[in-house]
Amino acid sequence: MDKPHEAATESILTKEQILGKKMMARTTVAAGLFNQYSQEQTDRIVENVARAGFNNRVRLAKMACEETRLGVWEHKVLKNVLATQFIFDNIINEKTVGVLSHDRQSGITEIAQPIGPVFAIIPLTNPTSTTLFKILIALKTRNPIIISPSRKAMRCVVETARLCYEAALEADAPEDCIQCLPECSREWTNAMMTMPGIALILATGGPSLVKAAYSSGTPAIGVGPGNVPVFIDKSAELPFAVENIILSKTFDNGTVCASEQAVIVEKSMADGARAEFTKQNCYFMNADEIKKVQKIAVDETGLMSAAIVGQPVEAIAKMAGINPPKGTKILMAELEGVGKDYPLSGEVLAPILAFYARPDLDEALKTCIDLNYFAGVGHTASIYANDPAVIDLFGNLMNAGRVLVNTPSSQGAVGGVFNTLLTSFTLGCGAGGKNITTENISARHLVNIKRICRRRDNNRWTRFDANKYLDEKADWSVILKEYNKNY
16 A cells, blocks of 8 residues: 555646656666667567568558658658668667777776666657667667657557567567657656656757757757758759759658758859759749748748648648649749748748859858858758869858768768768757757667776876975976876
C-alpha cells in the first residue's frame, strides 16, 4: 500500500507525469539490461531493425504521405532508404561497446558507455525516416528510446516504432527498449522532457520546440532553422547548377530543412539564369503574384505558414489565386532585399525560391551572408562554381555547418549520397544556431566516453622547484626557461 505522503504527492501530478513515470520505470530497466550487451549482440539488433525498416520503406512512405498530406511518397521512400541502409552503413562498423582505444604512451584507455534513455521528438516533415534514424543510432549505442510523434503523423510514426520494436525483440533486445508516447500533446512532451531519468533529448522540429528542449534542464541536441543561400558563380556550368537546384528544392516538395531558399547571381549573368530556370520549368512571378504568394506562405509573425509546407506548386498556386504555367516545378520570387520586409527571404519549406541579381561578386556574397544571418545561421550554404578561389572565399565567409559545392543541398546536407558526410536527419547548427555542434548527428553523439588515466609524471612539473613560483620577481621568461630544463 502506498504511504500517505506518496499518495498525496501523486494526486497533484498530471496524468502525463504519472504515466510518464511508469514509462520511465520500464525504460530504466531496459537501460540496465542493455548496458550488459556485447558489441556483437548490439550489432545483431541494429541489423535486424535496419532490415525491417528497409523492407517496409514503401509502405511507411505511403502511410506518411496519406496521413500528413505533405511531400511526395516516392521521395519519402528514398528518405527511408537513407534512414536505414545508409545509416546502417555509417554506423555498423563503429565500436560503441567496451574499450575504444588504449594508448600505452599516454596511459589513457577510452571506454564507451551508453548515455541512458533518449527522448526523441519527431517532425511532421520527415516522420518515418527520422523515427528510423533515431531508433537505429539509439540502439547502436545501447540506449533505450522513447518516441514523441507529431500530432499529425501519429499513425505512421507509431507503426514505424512498432515494426522496429518487434524486429529488435526478434534479435533479443531488452523489452521496452523502444516506446512511443500514448498521446501527442505539448503536455506529454513537456512532461517527458523534464523526467529525471531521461539522459538526452533529440529535438528535431520548429524553433519553439527546440527552445523548450534546451530549457528543460535535460541535455539536448537540437537543430536550427535553415535559410540556405545558393550562389551561382560566373565560373559555374549554369544548366547543371539549375538542374541540381531544382532536383533539391522539389525533393519531397521542399520539406528538407537544408533545401535551397534563395538563388543569388551577379547581375551580368542574371538574364541567363532567369532564362535557364524558365527553360527548366520554373516560373518567375510578377510583383502582384509575389504579394499573393507571400501572404499565404508566411504568417503575420513572419514564420512560414503550415498550410504551404510540403505542398506542390499547383496547390500553392490555387491557395494564392495565381495561374503559373502547367508543369511549373518552382515558383520564383525576384526580391530586392532581405529581412522582415521581404517575407519570402526566409525559410519556406515548399517549392518557392527567392532570386537575387546583384551588381558584382562582393554584393552577391553580402546577400548570401545576409540570408545566412537572417534566418539560418550555422545551418547550410551552397555554391555552384568551378573557380577554387571563389569556392574558398564563399566557404570562409558563410557561417554554416555545411558548405556544399556543386551539390543539391537537400541531398548533400543529409550526407552519404553526394559526399562523405555522415548520413543524418538531425543537422547540428553550432553555437550560431543555438546548438552544441555543427556536425551531422549520429551514433557517436550518443555515447559517453570514460577515460581510465594511468599515472604518467610530467617531469617538468615534478622536478621543478615550486618555490620559484612564489618569487614575484621571476617573470614568465625566467620561469619558462627554468621549467624547460627539466624536460
